[in-house]
Amino acid sequence: MTTATIDYVTSDFASGATVAPRKVSQYVDVTQRIRDRLDQLRELPGGWDHEQAKPIDPDALRLAWTAAEQFLRARLPEPELFPVPDGGVQLEWRAGPVELELEIEPGARAVVFVCDDEQSGQQIDGELPRDESRFGLALARLNAHA
Amino acid sequence: MTEREAREAIADDDRLLRRIRDQPEKMWTKKGGVLRPSSAALKPHQADGGLSVDVRRLLADPRSPGSVLDDDRDDGLVEFEARRPRDAGLDVEHAPLQSRYSHANIVGFERFDRAGQKRVRRELAKQAVWVQTPASAAAGAG
Numbered sequence: 001m002t003t004a005t006i007d008y009v010t011s012d013f014a015s016g017a018t019v020a021p022r023k024v025s026q027y028v029d030v031t032q033r034i035r036d037r038l039d040q041l042r043e044l045p046g047g048w049d050h051e052q053a054k055p056i057d058p059d060a061l062r063l064a065w066t067a068a069e070q071f072l073r074a075r076l077p078e079p080e081l082f083p084v085p086d087g088g089v090q091l092e093w094r095a096g097p098v099e100l101e102l103e104i105e106p107g108a109r110a111v112v113f114v115c116d117d118e119q120s121g122q123q124i125d126g127e128l129p130r131d132e133s134r135f136g137l138a139l140a141r142l143n144a145h146a
Numbered sequence: 147m148t149e150r151e152a153r154e155a156i157a158d159d160d161r162l163l164r165r166i167r168d169q170p171e172k173m174w175t176k177k178g179g180v181l182r183p184s185s186a187a188l189k190p191h192q193a194d195g196g197l198s199v200d201v202r203r204l205l206a207d208p209r210s211p212g213s214v215l216d217d218d219r220d221d222g223l224v225e226f227e228a229r230r231p232r233d234a235g236l237d238v239e240h241a242p243l244q245s246r247y248s249h250a251n252i253v254g255f256e257r258f259d260r261a262g263q264k265r266v267r268r269e270l271a272k273q274a275v276w277v278q279t280p281a282s283a284a285a286g287a288g
Contacts, residue, residue: 040170048171050218051198052191080175082186090186094177101185103264112260114185114268125261 030078034068037081054087057106064089077146096145100138117141153240158229162199163211166222168280181283183224185267196251204248211277222280230273234266
């Protein structure tokens with residue numbers, strides 16, 4: 001089985017007004033909130049959606065943490081984290097008119113993203129690692145408004 | 147099969163209801179001041195063969211859609227017309243259960259690749275209208 005990785009953060013994004021944590025204390029607060037949320041997701045039992053939802057997969061949780069931490073270091077906003085009924089984890093960001101969703105499937109076997117730029121009307125969708133350059137474009141759009 | 151158990155045709159303007167979990171599973175988000183279900187809440191279960199919904203017209207009392215939430219009235223509830231998933235390339239099929247005659251499935255996600263499936267779910271989430279907001283959202287959280 002192949003396992004997806006996320007390693008697309010570069011340091012040359014445009015800077016600007018941002019809601020990303022700039023100070024060490026803010027960074028610590030945000031990372032703690034993300035850890036707490038991931039712990040919460042880790043505890044979800046099977047059937048958590050009142051249907052047949054699976055417990056959240058440990059590999060998906062690990063990759064979600066890696067992604068969230070990497071993107072925070074790249075000065076992206078704090079993501080929201082959601083459980084996915086198949087055992088995956090979804091991260092969502094919004095900055096200005098740009099929204100990005102990143103879904104990590106159970107076993108971290110696939111990572112899918114969709115991005116909307118409401119200002120330009122552009123949609124940037126794809127799957128990693130196949131669409132790495134498109135994902136970089138989505139991150140740049142998000143970062144430009146962060 | 148009795149007449150009551152027969153599958154019914156679902157019209158384009160039939161409204162489909164979907165539960166949105168609240169705490170701690172929190173499947174909703176507030177972006178730009180707008181409360182919206184996460185697209186993660188609209189991912190179908192493989193075992194079901196589709197996304198599980200209820201047809202409002204087929205409820206015992208369509209004026210009380212909150213009845214589909216059973217024992218967890220803190221959850222949220224959204225609805226959208228059947229034409230929405232159909233316009234996106236999906237199908238809507240009545241799939242009555244013994245205890246839930248109004249049950250239906252949105253099927254056909256497999257026609258899309260992974261990114262396409264996610265795009266369809268995101269668009270449905272954006273088009274969904276709240277029938278009942280999750281309790282913690284109504285209380286000002288998020």
